[in-house]
Structure formats: C-alpha cells, structure tokens
Amino acid sequence: MKYSGVPILVAVLLVCGSSSADESTWTADPANAQLSHDPSLIPKGKGMLFVPAMSVPLGNEPSFYVQQNGARITSATPGRGVLLDPGSYDVLIGSGIISQLIRKTAHVIEGHTTMMKPDWAALVIDVIDASRTSVNESYELLDADGGETYGLGFGIEEERGERVRTWLLKPGTYHIVRVGESVTTIRKFSVQLSPGTLTQRNLVVDSNPNSTGDFIGFYPQPRMQTSRAERTASPITSQTELSGSVQANTSQQTASGDQTSVNLAVQIFNRTRYNTDRDFASIRIILEEGASKVEGEDLSKGVDRAEVRATYIYRVSPRIGPYLRGVLQSNVFPTDRRFSPPRDLIRIRKSGIIDTLRGTTEFTTTPSLSPITLREGVGINSQVIRSFGLNMDLRLGIGARQDVRSDFFEISTNPATGNIEAREFGSTSSTGLEALLIMDARLGRYINLDSEFDILVTSRQADDWFFTWENRMRIALTSFINLDIVADLEREQALRRLQGREQLLLRFSRFF
Structure with a gap:
C-alpha cells in the first residue's frame, strides 16, 4: 500500500489480535498476500479497511457492509480494500439476513490499512450426481442449534459459466437438508465449521429421471480434487x-x-x-x-x-x-432445389436480365458461403x-x-402466370x-x-x-x-x- 506523497511504510493493523486462521485450507492466497496484491492507493485523509477472502474466485463470497452510527457507508467483496475516513466502523460479514451476519468493529487510521481478523468460517458445497457431474439441484442450510435457515444453496451448470457460491458463517454446526424440510428430519447431513477455515464438501444427489432427488451422500472433497469454484477462478x-x-x-x-x-x-x-x-x-x-x-x-x-x-x-x-x-x-455447403418432374425455370437476375432454363431438374439457390451475414x-x-x-x-x-450475397436466389411461383421464378438478391447493408x-x-x-x-x-x-x-x-x-x-x-x-x-x-x- 502507498500513502500519497509521503514515503513511509504503511502499518497493517490486525483487528482483534493475531490471526488464528487455518490459511492452508483456503483456495485464496493468504491474507497478507491478498493485501499486497491490492492495487488501491491510500490518499491523504483516508485509511483502508481490508477483509480477506478465503475462497476463489473473488466475488464468490457475499459482500460485507460497513456502517457508522447505524447508517450504511459502503459495501464490498472480501479480498478488495475499501477506502474510508478515519474513525470507528461496524463491519457486517456473512451469509443470510442482516440479523444473521457477523458484526465486528474496525478502527480505521489515516494512512494505514486495517485488516479484519478472519475468524468466521467459509463453506463451499459442490452439488453432484453419482457420476460426479454437477447438477442444478438446490438445498437448504440450517443452524443446528435453533434450526434457523440461512437460505438456499444451488448446484451449477458449468457449461453456462455458473459459479459455486461460498457461504460465510459463524463457526458451529450446520445441517444440509432438502428445501422445505425442518431441522428435525432424519434426511440431513451435518458439517462442523471452524474459525478461519474453509470447508469444502460434495453433496451427492440422486438425479435419475424417475428419482425424487434425494440426497444420497455428503463427504469432504479429496485434497487432490480441484473444486468447481477453483476451476472457474482462472x-x-x-x-x-x-x-x-x-x-x-x-x-x-x-x-x-x-x-x-x-x-x-x-x-x-x-x-x-x-x-x-x-x-x-x-x-x-x-x-x-x-x-x-x-x-x-x-x-x-x-x-x-x-x-x-x-x-x-x-x-x-x-x-x-x-x-x-x-x-x-x-x-x-451449397443448397439445391430439385424438381420432379423437370420444370422450366425463369431466372431473374438482380441486374434485370431474364432468361429461361428449360427442363430444370436441379437448381442451386445458394452457393457455399453465401450469404455471409x-x-x-x-x-x-x-x-x-x-x-x-x-x-x-x-x-x-x-x-x-x-448481408454479402453472391448468386443467391429465392424460388417462388408467380401467382399471375403460374411460372416458377428464381429471383436473385444482391448484397445489402444497413445501420x-x-x-x-x-x-x-x-x-x-x-x-x-x-x-x-x-x-x-x-x-x-x-x-x-x-x-x-x-x-x-x-x-x-x-x-x-x-x-x-x-x-x-x-x-x-x-x-x-x-x-x-x-x-x-x-x-x-x-x-x-
């Protein structure tokens, strides 16, 4: 980070003490590496707040909100710095509704960067079928203690460019159930989330056409497996x-x-x-x-x-x-029009020249690469x-x-004479x-x-x-x-x- 016009080393303040995050589980770079890659310049009269991301690509995690005196100041995606006036701010991080977000306090100092301690948890769930193909099935995430829902998660279709989203949550135990089922159902899977840790899981769905879409498996992604979120990070x-x-x-x-x-x-x-x-x-x-x-x-x-x-x-x-x-x-390839029995064909050129083709059995209406639009x-x-x-x-x-046309014809029957006509169309251009x-x-x-x-x-x-x-x-x-x-x-x-x-x-x- 740079401080405009003043050659000083900018201090990095870690909010709430030293970090205990397990950055080895992250698919994103370590927090300090993310900060060093941030292109933001700190101007005079400003400080910067930095919330690190645990997963890639950037933008997969929900935005955090910055408030002061109860009023929203700005929002941003984890992994990108935010320039603020010096002062004390409330930072709301996480998934779910406002009351479910993690509320932290940050003190921003002029010319310095304040990095939030990543003591929340991150969760990535790939929804797949038994053949390990991603499927667009949905699930619901519930808090194990009170059964409170944090919302719906979805599988993706990679061919449509979709991304697996990352949950940011308070550390604890959560249940994954089918949409609409309660925390008391026996058809659920559980996951324990630790502070500062990214947890990745595969949720297996029975996707056969005659199935009811039951969840049939839930297991950690192998260390050597590249998650779909990582594959889309490139x-x-x-x-x-x-x-x-x-x-x-x-x-x-x-x-x-x-x-x-x-x-x-x-x-x-x-x-x-x-x-x-x-x-x-x-x-x-x-x-x-x-x-x-x-x-x-x-x-x-x-x-x-x-x-x-x-x-x-x-x-x-x-x-x-x-x-x-x-x-x-x-x-x-060219397109041909066939006549059975043979017919006489009146050819009308775009130049106005008219001739008759006797006993025509086949006529090329469009040659190769015509038209080119x-x-x-x-x-x-x-x-x-x-x-x-x-x-x-x-x-x-x-x-x-x-529309670039060469020897492009359309065949029709003249309603007045009953003759079959091949009319040539030339190139056109419009704006x-x-x-x-x-x-x-x-x-x-x-x-x-x-x-x-x-x-x-x-x-x-x-x-x-x-x-x-x-x-x-x-x-x-x-x-x-x-x-x-x-x-x-x-x-x-x-x-x-x-x-x-x-x-x-x-x-x-x-x-x-």
Missing part, C-alpha cells in the same frame, strides 16, 4: 460440446409453403470466456451440419450452419458497462436481473448489418439503433430456457426494422441426453417478411 475458461441430434423440423415460409422434414445432425459448440473484475470477453463458435429427408424426396442437405459470435464488456460497475460485439453467420454493435450493457432462476441483460447501442435482450431461465429441475432478441431500427418506419428472435428450451433426460425445443423468428432486410423455424431435437451431448 480468468480464461473454455468448453467444447460435441452433440448429435434427431430433428423433426417445420419451416414456415409464406412464399413456398410449410415444409416438414426429418434431419440427422452433428453439432460442434465451443464457448471460450475471459472474465475478470472489469473485463468480460466471450467467443462462441457453432458448426452444425446434417442431412434431411423430406417425404417423397431424395436425401438432401439439412441443417447447415456456421456461426462465430464475439462479445466484449468493460464493467464500469458490477451491473453496467460499454460493450462491443460482432457476429458472423454463413453456410458451408455480419452484425456489429457498440453501446451500453446492463444486467437487469441476476439470480439463480433468472438472468437478463439489456444492451442498447448503435448497430450495423451486412441504425440496436437493442438486444438476452435471457436464461431455469423453469424447473431439468428445464432451462435461453432466449435472445436482437433488433436493428434503421428508420422511423416499422417496415425497415429487422430482427432475430432465438429461443431454445432444453429438457434434461439423462446426464448426456437432452430434448431441445427450438423456436426462431427472423425478419431479414432483403426478403422483408417473417421467417419462422421450429425444431424438436433429441440431442446426445458430450462435454470436453
């Missing part, structure tokens, strides 16, 4: 999912009518994230290919999707900050809701979209105001919903607004089999009409 995380699916697909297109098909598809999905206190960057890559069989037709190309999405957010505060994003979408945006990102059951982000800014609403929700024990609405407003006329609305509901049947329900709606600039797509997928997944 600023860079990457996960790849390889999955195959069987699809029943209905495509609603007003020009050519509804089409129903059965598809077999393989998808490779990768999400890489960089996440620190201030910076969040995410790159998502999707490659999905498949074959389609329409009744009465030969086997043909089905789903063909290649997509890269990149997002960067700088957090001015925990809930708001500027963002920069980019999206690239295209197809890998690019979307860019910059603006402000706001975390509207952050909870276990629902997360919602709203982004407002300036956006642009380019305007963009808005994105991104949501993920847990609708039940095995049901998750992801939704993203992306709109570009290019003028005051609603006909010039273009949007995509993507929705996916995932129902977990087993640890590696999911039932996915997809419903997408899109309005493109070139076509100026709504296109809908619904899919029912039985997906077999493997994470790496």
Whole structure:
C-alpha cells in the first residue's frame, strides 16, 4: 500500500489480535498476500479497511457492509480494500439476513490499512450426481442449534459459466437438508465449521429421471480434487460440446409453403470466456451440419450452419458497462432445389436480365458461403436481473448489418402466370439503433430456457426494422441426453417478411 506523497511504510493493523486462521485450507492466497496484491492507493485523509477472502474466485463470497452510527457507508467483496475516513466502523460479514451476519468493529487510521481478523468460517458445497457431474439441484442450510435457515444453496451448470457460491458463517454446526424440510428430519447431513477455515464438501444427489432427488451422500472433497469454484477462478475458461441430434423440423415460409422434414445432425459448440473484475470477453463458435429427408424426396442437405459470435464488456460497475460485439453467420455447403418432374425455370437476375432454363431438374439457390451475414454493435450493457432462476441483460447501442450475397436466389411461383421464378438478391447493408435482450431461465429441475432478441431500427418506419428472435428450451433426460425445443423468428432486410423455424431435437451431448 502507498500513502500519497509521503514515503513511509504503511502499518497493517490486525483487528482483534493475531490471526488464528487455518490459511492452508483456503483456495485464496493468504491474507497478507491478498493485501499486497491490492492495487488501491491510500490518499491523504483516508485509511483502508481490508477483509480477506478465503475462497476463489473473488466475488464468490457475499459482500460485507460497513456502517457508522447505524447508517450504511459502503459495501464490498472480501479480498478488495475499501477506502474510508478515519474513525470507528461496524463491519457486517456473512451469509443470510442482516440479523444473521457477523458484526465486528474496525478502527480505521489515516494512512494505514486495517485488516479484519478472519475468524468466521467459509463453506463451499459442490452439488453432484453419482457420476460426479454437477447438477442444478438446490438445498437448504440450517443452524443446528435453533434450526434457523440461512437460505438456499444451488448446484451449477458449468457449461453456462455458473459459479459455486461460498457461504460465510459463524463457526458451529450446520445441517444440509432438502428445501422445505425442518431441522428435525432424519434426511440431513451435518458439517462442523471452524474459525478461519474453509470447508469444502460434495453433496451427492440422486438425479435419475424417475428419482425424487434425494440426497444420497455428503463427504469432504479429496485434497487432490480441484473444486468447481477453483476451476472457474482462472480468468480464461473454455468448453467444447460435441452433440448429435434427431430433428423433426417445420419451416414456415409464406412464399413456398410449410415444409416438414426429418434431419440427422452433428453439432460442434465451443464457448471460450475471459472474465475478470472489469473485463468480460466471450467467443462462441457453432458448426452444425446434417442431412434431411423430406417425404417423397431424395436425401438432401439439412441443417447447415456456421456461426462465430464475439462479445466484449468493460464493467464500469458490477451491473453496467460499454460493450462491443460482432457476429458472423454463413453456410458451408451449397443448397439445391430439385424438381420432379423437370420444370422450366425463369431466372431473374438482380441486374434485370431474364432468361429461361428449360427442363430444370436441379437448381442451386445458394452457393457455399453465401450469404455471409455480419452484425456489429457498440453501446451500453446492463444486467437487469441476476439470480439463480433468472438472468437478463439489456444492451442498447448503435448497430450495423451486412448481408454479402453472391448468386443467391429465392424460388417462388408467380401467382399471375403460374411460372416458377428464381429471383436473385444482391448484397445489402444497413445501420441504425440496436437493442438486444438476452435471457436464461431455469423453469424447473431439468428445464432451462435461453432466449435472445436482437433488433436493428434503421428508420422511423416499422417496415425497415429487422430482427432475430432465438429461443431454445432444453429438457434434461439423462446426464448426456437432452430434448431441445427450438423456436426462431427472423425478419431479414432483403426478403422483408417473417421467417419462422421450429425444431424438436433429441440431442446426445458430450462435454470436453
């Protein structure tokens, strides 16, 4: 720590005597090491209060509150220093409601750092199934003495970037029970928490589809086991999912009518994230290919999707900050339209040239890598809701979209003449105001919903607004089999009409 303009060695005051914490149990650095890494500079007229963290990553532990004369002054996350005026303060640390927090007194001296003695206890519970896979099951934490509840804890889904939260509690004995059960139930597990110690436990849940979700095990994490909280402490995380699916697909297109098909598809999905206190960057890559069989037709190309999405957010505060994003979408293989029996096809070029293709049996409507759709945006990102059951982000800014097309045709029947026409569409570009609403929700024990609405407003006329609305509901049947329900709606600039797509997928997944 530094004292502005005065070359003195800043004293570190340990509140309430010498520390007796067992820092060997911590996943965070020792308290003095955390303090030495804190970048805060102490200006004149100020002192600093430092509450060490026992677990990683920083932000996993509940915030502590600083009060003076009964009024809240500030709050912060353990592991980060707080600059305060010299004086005496009440510091409230822990999980639960206000009356359950640990109340301590801290004396802040100008030009010095006051470190709180970490004599509370920390608890991390990983909720897993019998195959050691994390599950999003909930539990309740009760005080063993009076049966008072300290709230609900939750398992996580690592592929969604979720983190195991850390409990900060008074030393003592606590019970872990299913939500809604009392302290007198025989279906409970107990844990003894010691001062200054981080305790890590695995809670095993019977997650079979026909089970009632009973707790079937509770044991210490082995010394060699890396907890899920530690794995997410690294600023860079990457996960790849390889999955195959069987699809029943209905495509609603007003020009050519509804089409129903059965598809077999393989998808490779990768999400890489960089996440620190201030910076969040995410790159998502999707490659999905498949074959389609329409009744009465030969086997043909089905789903063909290649997509890269990149997002960067700088957090001015925990809930708001500027963002920069980019999206690239295209197809890998060409798309052909087949005719049986052969038909005459009138081809209308974007230049106005019209010719007739006689006895056509097959016509390429989109070649490889056409169209290439690019979307860019910059603006402000706001975390509207952050909870276990629902997360919602709203982004407002300036956006642009380019659709780069080469030999891109749409086939339709002219209602006046009955002729089959292939009309070519050229490249388009537009800019305007963009808005994105991104949501993920847990609708039940095995049901998750992801939704993203992306709109570009290019003028005051609603006909010039273009949007995509993507929705996916995932129902977990087993640890590696999911039932996915997809419903997408899109309005493109070139076509100026709504296109809908619904899919029912039985997906077999493997994470790496």
